[in-house]
Amino acid sequence: MQLISQKQRKQRLQRRNEKIRELFxxxxxxxxxxxxxxxxxxxxxxxxxxxxxxxxxxxxxxIYAES
Structure with missing residues (x-):
C-alpha cells in the first residue's frame, strides 16, 4: 500500500471540490x-x-474555503 502525502491528498480534495462546483x-x-x-x-x-x-x-x- 502506497502512502499518500499530505500535499497529494489536499490536491485530490481540491480537484473533487472543483468538480462538485462544476456539476452544481x-x-x-x-x-x-x-x-x-x-x-x-x-x-x-x-x-x-x-x-x-x-x-x-x-x-x-x-475547511472547504480555498486558501
Missing amino acids: GELTNKYPQWRIDAVIEEVAGRVFLSPRTVEAIISYEG
Whole structure:
C-alpha cells in the first residue's frame, strides 16, 4: 500500500471540490426551475456525499474555503 502525502491528498480534495462546483453549475443551468436544495440533493447523490457537505463545498465554508 502506497502512502499518500499530505500535499497529494489536499490536491485530490481540491480537484473533487472543483468538480462538485462544476456539476452544481451544470445542473443549475440545465434545470433552472429546480430549487437550490433540489440541485444540492442531486449533486450529493451523484458524488456520494451528504447534502450538507455539498452545500459547504459550494459555499466555500469552513475547511472547504480555498486558501
